[in-house]
Amino acid sequence: MKNDNAQERVHRLLDGELTERERNALLRQINEHPEDREAYSVLRDQAAWLAQAGELEPPRNFTGQVMARLTPEPRRRLARLRDFLFRSRPLTWNMASALAVAAVLIITVGVAVRQHPAGVARNESVTVRLNFYAPQAGRVAVAGDFNRWQGDSTLMVPQGGGVWTVDLPLRPGTYSYMFVVDGNLWVTDPDAETFRDDGFGNRNAVVRVRT
Amino acid sequence: MFGQSSWDEERIIRQCLNGDADAFCVLVERYKIMAYTVAYRILGDADSANDAAQDSFIAAFTSLKHFRFGSKFSTWLYSIIVNKCRDRLRAEKDTVPVEDIRELRADPAGNPEQQALEGEARSEVQAALSALPAEYREVLVLKHIQGLAYAEMAEILGASVAALKVRAHRGREMLRAVMEKAGIVYEER
Numbered sequence: 001m002k003n004d005n006a007q008e009r010v011h012r013l014l015d016g017e018l019t020e021r022e023r024n025a026l027l028r029q030i031n032e033h034p035e036d037r038e039a040y041s042v043l044r045d046q047a048a049w050l051a052q053a054g055e056l057e058p059p060r061n062f063t064g065q066v067m068a069r070l071t072p073e074p075r076r077r078l079a080r081l082r083d084f085l086f087r088s089r090p091l092t093w094n095m096a097s098a099l100a101v102a103a104v105l106i107i108t109v110g111v112a113v114r115q116h117p118a119g120v121a122r123n124e125s126v127t128v129r130l131n132f133y134a135p136q137a138g139r140v141a142v143a144g145d146f147n148r149w150q151g152d153s154t155l156m157v158p159q160g161g162g163v164w165t166v167d168l169p170l171r172p173g174t175y176s177y178m179f180v181v182d183g184n185l186w187v188t189d190p191d192a193e194t195f196r197d198d199g200f201g202n203r204n205a206v207v208r209v210r211t
Numbered sequence: 212m213f214g215q216s217s218w219d220e221e222r223i224i225r226q227c228l229n230g231d232a233d234a235f236c237v238l239v240e241r242y243k244i245m246a247y248t249v250a251y252r253i254l255g256d257a258d259s260a261n262d263a264a265q266d267s268f269i270a271a272f273t274s275l276k277h278f279r280f281g282s283k284f285s286t287w288l289y290s291i292i293v294n295k296c297r298d299r300l301r302a303e304k305d306t307v308p309v310e311d312i313r314e315l316r317a318d319p320a321g322n323p324e325q326q327a328l329e330g331e332a333r334s335e336v337q338a339a340l341s342a343l344p345a346e347y348r349e350v351l352v353l354k355h356i357q358g359l360a361y362a363e364m365a366e367i368l369g370a371s372v373a374a375l376k377v378r379a380h381r382g383r384e385m386l387r388a389v390m391e392k393a394g395i396v397y398e399e400r
Contacts, residue, residue, distance in 0.1 A: 011380040050355035053336040058247035
């Protein structure tokens with residue numbers, strides 16, 4: 001373009017930065033100068049030409065190849081472990097060895113029973129930590145079977161970066177719960193171990209504390 | 212509280228961080244075309260684009276712990292792709308001489324399989340883009356082929372909006388000169 005100012009404005013037009021008035025003024029000027037008109041057409045067509053170049057499909061097995069590269073080592077280790085556990089082995093034995101193994105087994109079980117006559121204590125609490133990501137929340141609480149579903153009694157603590165946590169002392173058992181955001185928004189924990197319908201069309205998160 | 216897509220993607224990222232690598236498959240499927248297209252348009256070669264796009268997903272996965280929750284996953288992925296392409300271009304000659312463009316256009320990919328793979332990609336658009344310096348090429352690809360706003364491009368490329376506008380203007384002028392010299396005519400498809 002002979003007129004550098006016009007050229008600059010054509011680029012701004014292509015970037016959608018001109019007002020309606022500026023745009024009309026530019027188009028009038030372009031109409032009056034054939035060489036400007038041609039240069040404008042070239043740039044306009046060029047932008048459209050690039051835009052219609054379109055998207056390209058990667059090779060068909062692209063996703064499979066990426067996923068195969070993500071965790072090759074653990075998969076191999078897992079395969080080795082599976083092979084070790086389930087491979088058939090020929091077993092040779094004699095009566096003396098069998099009696100020795102049986103004696104060791106009987107003694108071990110006897111000691112274990114004497115040390116833990118009632119098994120793992122069912123009344124002991126363990127601490128369960130719940131995490132929830134809610135960067136725009138001002139207050140987050142957890143309500144569930146363990147606090148009679150009170151939405152404001154067990155507050156979670158902000159950890160920074162939008163993450164909230166709470167430590168719950170729970171005895172072995174299964175507990176349903178939900179998070180309560182700003183006192184009125186009930187949200188199911190997306191990272192829950194499992195879920196359970198509450199009978200009202202919603203899903204409660206479920207945490208299990210095992211013995 | 213959050214956009215559905217952003218919430219959904221953040222949930223997937225959390226699953227990955229908790230050791231469920233298979234969840235990442237959803238993000239690869241969602242963004243593989245975008246990743247491959249950008250890599251191809253910047254690198255101009257199917258094999259290099261495939262490698263760069265795959266490397267980008269692997270790098271994203273291994274760096275997920277650094278992802279800023281609340282930002283767009285696609286913007287973060289774009290920046291990884293552009294950096295992977297830059298790494299490759301640094302190791303190679305990054306532009307095709309204008310004189311070679313006619314040859315590129317006249318010499319379709321060697322075997323039918325590769326032709327099918329590259330198809331439209333080995334087109335005049337690609338030939339012309341390949342003649343531009345990489346910094347202008349990546350701006351034109353993100354702006355005109357991917358249709359991104361300058362603000363998002365600034366985040367991806369680590370440059371100011373004003374600098375990117377100047378680069379886009381110059382890039383368009385360079386592209387026009389390259390096409391005139393190579394005798395490429397715009398065609399409506």
